[in-house]
Amino acid sequence: MSRVWIVGTAAITALGEDADTLWGGLLAGRTGIGPLTRFSTDAYKSHVAACVPGLQPQGPGSLAHALLERLCALLPPLPPETVLIASTTKGGVDCLERVARGLPADADDIPLPALGAALRRRLGLTTPAITVSAACASGSIALGRGAQLVTSGAAASVLVVGFDVLSEFIFSGFSALQALSPDPCRPFDAGRTGLTLGEGTAALLLTSPERARREGREPVGELLGWAASNDAVHITAPARDSRGLIQAIRTALAHAGIEPGDVGGVSAHGTGTLYNDLMELNAFRAIFGERRVPVYGVKGALGHTLGAAGAIEATIALRALAEEVVPGTVGCTVPDAAGAGLVRLGPAPLCGSRMLLTNSGFGGVNAALVLGGRPR
């Protein structure tokens, strides 16, 4: 199978937009979660979130424009024929909120493909953009789709950009579902009380080794395997027996041509909700058996960034491969019994040369990626 190199990454999160600051923050156990002031939270179950510092709307358009404009400044030069795959759960829903309230809003940002198309034009790319929406697995599924386009020869290079901004629409909904933690979330902790929302964006540039060499681009890692699945059990709750995630992980490992024993670390979805975290830990037990592969989740530091999560977490996983160490799980102090020996509270060395990344979401979706470090 053709190989997929990752030749550029960028991320903007509640811990800032500098890669070293993000990585250093995760290693130090810092959190970007703080009081939420963007709108009143008086009626909701939580009053905290992980917002990108200094993010302000630019006129009546979606706040996502401001976020993506910052991201553009971090991107490497792109071949004009690069295919942009945007991943988002709700795109410009902040504009829809304002439309519903009779406030000034740019309604052109509301259709699902709109913000991806706007970003594509902003970047001067000539190929129409694709927008992936698969709930909280959007980013990782978009990466898999991008890799598929590269390996099939349909695209020479693909820029995957995951993004979502925090809106009252999303916040109120998770509050209504009783899914928000009143305090900063504690993924995989025995006393976890729910998730904390965040916002952010990340970009990964995928291309073939041949194309990268021709353009003089240095790889930062490889996307070796990918898979997605559906639980076919429930639209908002994970399968108790982890069947969908297990299927996705096994397929991704097979696609990468590796065994579970080759996995040196796991970037887990780790929302901090009771059932998601337990479902994931049971899946990891099913895959790894008694092997104590280090598992971590970043949502205690960055919040749940929804459609951006997979892309953000992939940039972090690539850094983990480069440094040969996984960060700890910010917010987790006493791991759930199901995660004993797996969940790392602080930084830990990788125990293999491949990283597994997983996400799951509403609609029963699961996604798994296998990442490799910088090709030698």
Place this chain on the structure above:
Amino acid sequence: MKIFVTGVGWAGTAGMGTGRGSTPFDLPPGELPSISRHEVFPEADSRFGRLDAFSRLALAGVALALRDAGIEHWTAPRAVGIAASSTYGCTGTDLEYLATLGEAPGLASPQLFAYTLPNVFLGEAAIRFGLTGPTLIVSDEEGTGSAALETALDYIAGGGETALAGICDLARPAQLPARVDPTPGALFLVFERRPTLEPLGALNWPEERQTHPDGSHGLRALATRLCTGRPFSKIRTTRKGTA
């Protein structure tokens, strides 16, 4: 490789139809009728009535396409994927949810919120039909469904057995400007590596990832060709701009 088209199902302003049925394929502009359970499923279905309008429309398209392909019924889960494209997705449901939020922020409807992700109907379809493959909304800028079509075909080319590609939109919500105004309706096609029934058509994939001679592409164009009896060799798809 040769990928077979084995089912077509649609629900639109002019009614519902399937590739093997007698109703000519047509998804004209107009007003969508409300879809009731008995029009789609002969047996009782306690979930259907609780779905939002977007999910009901899309699920009708999926059900009709699977039925047309002869693979609606199942006994064990199967790794069938679905890729669907939409312009507005569940924006109508979003507005309904926002109305409950406007009435009392702390009492917004969790039931409605659960349907404010455009991919949730795919979960409904997965549950009803035992589909455990990849499910995603993948929308192209032009609203043709070409991105969904290519995703489904690539899934099979990558080793999958069966996938559906579809396009689904309700009418543009009245609060939104008419600059982007997709034709309402749902259209789903079933693609199989090994067909259960006599195929309706076939594509050589990925060889046919190229521009169709007349410039038309996407799911509607493909369904039109399939359902008007054109030879299979004329079926072409494209991702315009990269072909």
